[in-house]
Every structure is written in C-alpha cells, then in structure tokens.
Amino acid sequence: MHSSFDALAPVLAHARTGAELLVVAAGRLGSDLLDELRADGFTVAGTSGAPARAPEDGRLWLLTSGSTGRPKRIGHTLSSLTTVSGPLPARRWLCPYSPGTYAWWQVVTLALGTPGQDLVVVDPADLDGWVDAGVEYGVTAASGTPTFWRRTIMADRERLAEVPLEQITVGGEPVDQAVLDQLRDVFPEARISWIYASSEVGASIVVHDGRAGFPVEWLERRVEGRPVLGVEDGELVVSSPHHGAGLAGAVRTGDAVVIEDGRVLITGRLDSDEINVGGAKVSAGVVRDVLHSHPKVAWAHVRGRRSPLVGSLVVADVVLDSGAVDDPATEAELGRWCRERLPEPGVPRRIRLLAAIPAKETLKSDV
Structure with a gap:
C-alpha cells in the first residue's frame, strides 16, 4: 500500500x-x-x-x-492483535505509522474494534504536517516513538501544544525519563503512557505513572490474561497471550534491561547495547539516557567505536534542542555532564553534533 x-x-x-x-x-x-x-x-x-x-x-x-x-x-490474527478490551472514553487517534507494522495494526484494530475511537491517518512521508492536521481534526490521542515525539517537540513545540491531546502513548524504542518529562511539560493534563510491544510478543507492558521503566514488582507476576515478565542474563523475557504464531512460552526479546531504584529499564537491543571498554561493560542506553537528561539535548545516539588499545571507545551523536540556539552546549560541556554522572569508561570520548534528528519510516532513529 x-x-x-x-x-x-x-x-x-x-x-x-x-x-x-x-x-x-x-x-x-x-x-x-x-x-x-x-x-x-x-x-x-x-x-x-x-x-x-x-x-x-x-x-x-x-x-x-x-x-x-x-x-x-x-x-497473527485480529484476535491476537486486538489487545485493548473494555469501555474506553471516546477519542480521536492519530496513526502516523507505516502501513502493516505492529504499531499501525494496534491503532487500526483499536479504531475498528472499540466504539467511539476515531482515526486520523498520516503517512510517514507527510509527517511534517501532522501537527496542523491534529489541530484541524481535533486529535485527542496520539501514539508515536520517542524519536517521533522528540522531532515534533524540537520542530513545532508551540503549535504542538494546540493539539487537544488527552492521551499520549510512547513506544517502539527505549523510553527514557527525559522524553516523558518533555511531553509532560507540553501537555500537563494529558495521560502519558509508554508501551512495550513487538510483532513477536504483542503488547506486553503498559505504564501510566509518568516514570521510565516498570516496577520491579511486576517481574514474574502472574495475572490471568496478562504477559509474564522476566529477566535472564540482562535480557527481557516475555511469556505473552498475545504472541505471534509458533511463539508459545517464554520468548527472549533481545532487549537489554537494567534494574535501578526499583524500576526495570529497557536500554536497547542486547547485541548493540553493551560496549566493552578495556574490560569494563558499558550500557550504551544508560549513556544515552544521561545525555538525554541534559537540558540542551534533544536527541542522542551512543555506540562503541573500535580502539586498538581498549577494544572499544564510547562515542555519541547529539542533536541540540532548538531552544538552545542562543546558548548552545559544547562538546566539552556535554563531556563534563557525563563525567559527573557516569563511571570513567562510560564517558563519550567523542561527541558529534548533528543538525537534525535522523529517522526512517518506522519513526525510529535511522542509525
């Protein structure tokens, strides 16, 4: 299509x-x-x-x-894709996802199968105009990735605040506290939720308390009709009633997690999250979240770069918030920010400033 x-x-x-x-x-x-x-x-x-x-x-x-x-x-089937049950307040949903993806199906089945849920579809190629469409058509609920929301806030924060959003959903990528706080600043009265979902295990985690991660008490919790969450060797494991065909039982998701302050935080893909710096294991997701917490940073991507002496070094790409144009952060300032919050191996040795947040049709960062 x-x-x-x-x-x-x-x-x-x-x-x-x-x-x-x-x-x-x-x-x-x-x-x-x-x-x-x-x-x-x-x-x-x-x-x-x-x-x-x-x-x-x-x-x-x-x-x-x-x-x-x-x-x-x-x-899948329509039944396994339709994961929302019970009455919902009437809402008009924005669907910005690429046709056929899991997130697209989630919004479409919600609109098809639940009374009072209208749908406004915007194609990924035309996303620059979604805020105006949201104002014109009175969109009250919207689902998007952290990259989608960061790009919108950076490009059109004042106009975005005119969209009458009552429900905001974030998912598809690791969701950190910074993006939840940014959305709260723009929409202080909206319910802001983050969701963990995939084609393999369906919609498995939904959190409404405004905090990144989910409570550690949810691990191994058994409630009829709900997924069972676990952690094995730093990897999220899910047993879900919404799984795809042939995926019964516990499914290793490939997503890395860390447990901090009573919360289970999803930091990124297991095969790319861990960076070995001279024998020390560094989570790229943790470093990324520290950069995101800087008030002048709109977006960051962290990765390892090969080094002949220590195996890998931590490097980062950063996009500064458009509101910081009169007083932009420097590489040295961001380096100090990281040194004050991270162990030495996790401090980026190179920070490259980009002009715009990269993204692809999945609404995820194109990195």
Whole structure:
C-alpha cells in the first residue's frame, strides 16, 4: 500500500471475510521481498506472476521492522492483535505509522474494534504536517516513538501544544525519563503512557505513572490474561497471550534491561547495547539516557567505536534542542555532564553534533 488511508479498505475486507492478508508499505517492498512472498505463495496486489496456494483462513501477517537484520514475517490474527478490551472514553487517534507494522495494526484494530475511537491517518512521508492536521481534526490521542515525539517537540513545540491531546502513548524504542518529562511539560493534563510491544510478543507492558521503566514488582507476576515478565542474563523475557504464531512460552526479546531504584529499564537491543571498554561493560542506553537528561539535548545516539588499545571507545551523536540556539552546549560541556554522572569508561570520548534528528519510516532513529 502507498498510504495508510488506502490500506484501511483491505483491512476491512479481511475483518469481513477472513481472507489471509499481509499489508506492507510500498516503500518496503523491494525485489528480494517480492520474490520471497511469491515463493511462499502470496498473491501480491498490483503485480503479476504470483503462484497460488491455499490461503490460511483468518491469518494476518506482520513484517518486523528489520532493525536487527532482514525483516521476518510473524503470524497473527485480529484476535491476537486486538489487545485493548473494555469501555474506553471516546477519542480521536492519530496513526502516523507505516502501513502493516505492529504499531499501525494496534491503532487500526483499536479504531475498528472499540466504539467511539476515531482515526486520523498520516503517512510517514507527510509527517511534517501532522501537527496542523491534529489541530484541524481535533486529535485527542496520539501514539508515536520517542524519536517521533522528540522531532515534533524540537520542530513545532508551540503549535504542538494546540493539539487537544488527552492521551499520549510512547513506544517502539527505549523510553527514557527525559522524553516523558518533555511531553509532560507540553501537555500537563494529558495521560502519558509508554508501551512495550513487538510483532513477536504483542503488547506486553503498559505504564501510566509518568516514570521510565516498570516496577520491579511486576517481574514474574502472574495475572490471568496478562504477559509474564522476566529477566535472564540482562535480557527481557516475555511469556505473552498475545504472541505471534509458533511463539508459545517464554520468548527472549533481545532487549537489554537494567534494574535501578526499583524500576526495570529497557536500554536497547542486547547485541548493540553493551560496549566493552578495556574490560569494563558499558550500557550504551544508560549513556544515552544521561545525555538525554541534559537540558540542551534533544536527541542522542551512543555506540562503541573500535580502539586498538581498549577494544572499544564510547562515542555519541547529539542533536541540540532548538531552544538552545542562543546558548548552545559544547562538546566539552556535554563531556563534563557525563563525567559527573557516569563511571570513567562510560564517558563519550567523542561527541558529534548533528543538525537534525535522523529517522526512517518506522519513526525510529535511522542509525
């Protein structure tokens, strides 16, 4: 599909008929993926030469974001994707996600399956205009990644405050305290929630208390109909009733966690979060969160760079808040900020200042 709006018609057809369906944004459908889908028996709308096979009744397929490699297909149904139950206050939701992603399906199934939930769709390619659309159409609820919210606050903070938001949801990337606090400053009366969800384990964690992380008491808590959360070797493990097909039991998510002050904080992907600096283990996510806590920083990305002496060094890319243009932070100032809050191995040895927050169609940082 070329747009979220056009994708709603086949979704409605699936809801009515149960026809097997995979929705994918046109920009993601490269030749390799097209060949793969055809080889697996999919008929790809708008193309020719697709082989036939018997469809699996009621099956919905999602493509993972591909942030850790080639996108994978995860099998779901409308039932496993519809994770919100019970009455909700009437709201008008903004859906800025790419068609067919898990987050897109979450908002779309909410609008389809729950009375009083309207939908305003904005395509990722047209995101620069979403704030004006939010004001014009009276959007009262919006879901987006931390990168999405940081970019919007940086570009259009005053206009953003005119959107009548009552519910703000943040997810898709590690959610730190800084972005929650920034949203609270703009929308002091809104309910601000962060959510952990994925194509594999569904919507597994929802937190409404305005704090990053979730209470450590939630680990191994067993409540009927809810996921069971665990930590093994610093990795989040989830047993979920909303998991994709073939993923029963405990699923290792690949996400790194740390436990601080009674909260379980998700810091990033396990394969990229740990940086070995001369034998000391440094969490890139922890360093990133320290940079995000600086009042002049809008966004930061932290990674390891190879070093012949110590294995790796910590380096960072930073985008300064547009409001700090008259008194911008310097690399030296940010270095001091980190040294006061981090052990020596975690202090970035190089900080590169970027002009804009990078992002891709998944609304995540393009790094």
